[in-house]
Amino acid sequence: MSDSMLDAEIALVTGASRGIGAAIASELSRLGAKVAGTATTEGGASRIAARFADADSAGIGLCLDVTQPTSIEAALTAVEEQLGGRPTILVNNAGITRDNLLMRMKEQEWDEILDTNLSSVFRLCKACMRSMTKARHGRIINISSVVGVSGNAGQCNYAAAKAGLIGFSKSLAREIGPRGVTVNVVAPGFIDTDMTRELPEAQREALLGSIPLGRLGAPEEIAAAVAFLASPAAAYVTGQTIHVNGGMLMI
Amino acid sequence: MSSVEERVRKIVVEQLGVKEEEVTMDASFVDDLGADSLDTVELVMALEEEFETEIPDEDAEKITKVKEAVDYVNAHLG
Ligand SMILES: NC(=O)c1ccc[n+]([C@@H]2O[C@H](COP(=O)([O-])OP(=O)(O)OC[C@H]3O[C@@H](n4cnc5c(N)ncnc54)[C@H](OP(=O)(O)O)[C@@H]3O)[C@@H](O)[C@H]2O)c1
Numbered sequence: 001m002s003d004s005m006l007d008a009e010i011a012l013v014t015g016a017s018r019g020i021g022a023a024i025a026s027e028l029s030r031l032g033a034k035v036a037g038t039a040t041t042e043g044g045a046s047r048i049a050a051r052f053a054d055a056d057s058a059g060i061g062l063c064l065d066v067t068q069p070t071s072i073e074a075a076l077t078a079v080e081e082q083l084g085g086r087p088t089i090l091v092n093n094a095g096i097t098r099d100n101l102l103m104r105m106k107e108q109e110w111d112e113i114l115d116t117n118l119s120s121v122f123r124l125c126k127a128c129m130r131s132m133t134k135a136r137h138g139r140i141i142n143i144s145s146v147v148g149v150s151g152n153a154g155q156c157n158y159a160a161a162k163a164g165l166i167g168f169s170k171s172l173a174r175e176i177g178p179r180g181v182t183v184n185v186v187a188p189g190f191i192d193t194d195m196t197r198e199l200p201e202a203q204r205e206a207l208l209g210s211i212p213l214g215r216l217g218a219p220e221e222i223a224a225a226v227a228f229l230a231s232p233a234a235a236y237v238t239g240q241t242i243h244v245n246g247g248m249l250m251i
Numbered sequence: 252m253s254s255v256e257e258r259v260r261k262i263v264v265e266q267l268g269v270k271e272e273e274v275t276m277d278a279s280f281v282d283d284l285g286a287d288s289l290d291t292v293e294l295v296m297a298l299e300e301e302f303e304t305e306i307p308d309e310d311a312e313k314i315t316k317v318k319e320a321v322d323y324v325n326a327h328l329g
Contacts, residue, residue, distance in 0.1 A: 130296065176289070179289070
């Protein structure tokens, strides 16, 4: 994909301080988009800004808590002021886990996951879609998980949120398709980030055994799928889920 | 400054991509001007922006014709 493919675009990537989001932010930026990457702390935001500066790109780092509507509004105002417009590409990547067997899962663990991983996407899409439908152009890409489709013991909350994202995205794709806005999902498998480094060694080994390609995925391999969906090449793709999981689950 | 009627008709023309002469006061957005459900929502949002006001959902549902939009704006502004 060429370096200037996304030249006219403004991208907002949530959770871009590390892991998958960081890789997505750099890739979209490399392809020419003006990118706003977000972290939950000011320190994280300035590290994102420093990364963009090191790469000589026009990107910015912002502080954003996706569970707070006022924080979302503030971030979007900052994007508008600093990048010259509302996002034309929205990547909802921020996400957390609170694993527990349902038998032991507390209401709070359920609520936190649904709020951070699913309701956040409702909020961000609502906040960004108006300018996209008006412009008759826009790309929304939501990061789900293989677990949302396969299920996983200990992750009832996470799997429900990630499966919810897929149904949400299909519905929104139908609503705003007529306005030239596409909505798609990327469902990563087992990717080498802080999220999976927390797993116990035994569970890690067992998981690796279930992956035909025999290794963890790299964040860049998720970013490549996101870049495709954001690109002009994917103009006719909407309501779909791209699984990038080393063959761990074949749909 | 143009009248409320002119401003409303201009928005309808822009939002629905119809000809100015089609936008008569009696024209229904859906039946006469070919609006779909998303068009009507966007139309109300465009009115909100133009007249810097918020139109509650209960009221928005009742705005189905050009005249109703003009009347609404006249009744709630100025
Ligand atoms: N890693 C995997 O194997 C895997 C597999 C499938 C799906 N995914 C999904 O991919 C996405 C990224 O995962 P990752 O592994 O890259 O995660 P990660 O390394 O743990 O990073 C999570 C990111 O989300 C941000 N974040 C957390 N809570 C937030 C909130 N309330 N508001 C805004 N941002 C928040 C974090 O910001 P701070 O740095 O400021 O905390 C960080 O940038 C997630 O949606 C995850 O569910 C990951």
